[in-house]
Amino acid sequence: MNVQIQTVHFDADSKLIDHVSKKIQKLNTFYDRIISVEVFLKLDGIAHQIKDKIAEIKVHIPRQDLFVKHESKSFEESFDLAFDSVVNQIKKTKEKKFQ
Template identity: 40%
Template sequence: MKVNTQAVNFNADQKLLDFIQKRMNKLEMYYDKVIQSEVYLKVENRSNKLNKIFEAKINVPGDSLIVKKQCKSFEEGVDTAVASLRRQLEKRKQKLK
């Protein structure tokens, strides 16, 4: 799956980008008709520890699935967002059957 990753207001290192690619590729096991995905990484300037925002948009035929998670680290955000997207893709697959 092609994953377009954009980091807003900072430069993401290659390890983080590889981690995101690896996790997003696992979604193809649950629904193989994923066209592409876009990922946005944002850091908000707040004193709160939950200042990292992970937003993912997945394009499937006829629809788009969007998930936005705010966490302490991007890795945690990726894991929770991928779990949420997995559930959405499984529901979509069940509806089509």
């Protein structure tokens, strides 16, 4: 499984990258045919004082791509919400393929 983590409009610290990497590696336990995963961490509202943190996850599996986007006040929370959503999508996709 190929994993890419990209940050937009900021430089992530190693703690955040480690958190994301560890969680992404768990995706193989839900579906073993994942080709690649792309994670985008973005700052939204650059012009405003309060900046929302956005986490986007793209999962490439054979014949299908899954995409999830969440935003909140912290990257960890945004990523965790997006991760939970993508796990649910993977489980549903796997159930459909094996019915």
